[in-house]
Amino acid sequence: MSTPPAYFLGCPSWSEAAWHGSIYPDDLRPAERLIHYSRLFNAVEGNTTFYARPSADTVLRWAEQMPADFRFCAKLPRDISHEGDLRDQFPQTEAFLKLLAPLGERVAPLWLQLPAAFGPPRLGELATWLDAFSGRRLAVEVRHPAFFAKGEEERALNRLLHGLGVERICLDSRALFSCQSRDPAVLHAQSKKPRLPIRPTAFSDSPQVRFIGGPDLTANEPFLLPWVDKVADWIGLGLTPCVFLHTPDNHLAAAQAQRFHTLLRERLPGLPALNQPDVEPAAEQLGLL
Numbered sequence: 001m002s003t004p005p006a007y008f009l010g011c012p013s014w015s016e017a018a019w020h021g022s023i024y025p026d027d028l029r030p031a032e033r034l035i036h037y038s039r040l041f042n043a044v045e046g047n048t049t050f051y052a053r054p055s056a057d058t059v060l061r062w063a064e065q066m067p068a069d070f071r072f073c074a075k076l077p078r079d080i081s082h083e084g085d086l087r088d089q090f091p092q093t094e095a096f097l098k099l100l101a102p103l104g105e106r107v108a109p110l111w112l113q114l115p116a117a118f119g120p121p122r123l124g125e126l127a128t129w130l131d132a133f134s135g136r137r138l139a140v141e142v143r144h145p146a147f148f149a150k151g152e153e154e155r156a157l158n159r160l161l162h163g164l165g166v167e168r169i170c171l172d173s174r175a176l177f178s179c180q181s182r183d184p185a186v187l188h189a190q191s192k193k194p195r196l197p198i199r200p201t202a203f204s205d206s207p208q209v210r211f212i213g214g215p216d217l218t219a220n221e222p223f224l225l226p227w228v229d230k231v232a233d234w235i236g237l238g239l240t241p242c243v244f245l246h247t248p249d250n251h252l253a254a255a256q257a258q259r260f261h262t263l264l265r266e267r268l269p270g271l272p273a274l275n276q277p278d279v280e281p282a283a284e285q286l287g288l289l
């Protein structure tokens with residue numbers, strides 16, 4: 001019987017063409033990227049489902065390619081999370097879960113990313129939706145400023161999530177917004193990503209971290225190191241965190257994830273090394289040596 005992983009590590013997606021020649025072999029076909037990715041990392045953020053539902057055939061292909069212990073943290077489609085009352089979205093949510101059913105336990109947790117307009121008056125709506133799908137592992141990302149103000153509205157949110165064992169996703173975009181760059185990829189990311197205080201919470205046995213870095217991995221490191229300490233502490237408590245690393249265009253997201261794991265192994269020497277890409281000279285190209 002295989003040993004459960006100490007934690008799950010990955011990137012926003014596996015479909016980065018820019019990784020060819022570094023993380024992926026030059027001649028790797030797009031249809032083979034997931035197989036190769038899952039040899040390097042054991043989780044993916046699953047951004048793709050937020051923007052468009054995959055076809056049933058695509059989900060079946062994913063199920064064939066993903067290892068049984070892989071984690072696909074699928075985001076609910078934005079028409080469910082961003083359009084109208086969540087209490088009206090039960091049929092669409094159930095249909096989405098049915099679509100992903102071939103992935104089985106690999107869909108864990110299911111992510112509900114709420115818009116910035118979703119504020120405290122809608123907590124009852126959120127509670128009803130969470131209760132309806134309480135049989136699944138769930139995680140919620142909020143963006144309304146009131147949920148970061150350390151007042152009663154934030155405490156009410158935390159009580160709701162903690163009481164149901166639903167994770168509050170930890171989003172950290174400080175490294176991204178520390179960049180003083182006119183690079184179009186950086187400017188685009190800064191225009192799209194939220195700039196909010198960090199909340200390193202663990203409301204279940206699987207805390208969720210999204211780290212949004214800039215294009216300079218060295219400059220990201222002061223912001224990354226506290227998460228290395230936090231994840232090491234969580235693992236020491238017997239929790240199984242999920243950690244996802246972004247960079248502005250995600251060209252270096254995989255390299256950032258590899259760097260995170262290297263730093264974590266310095267804190268936890270018994271942690272296994274990641275598999276290395278079947279590419280030369282990947283390490284040199286990505287600045288990992």
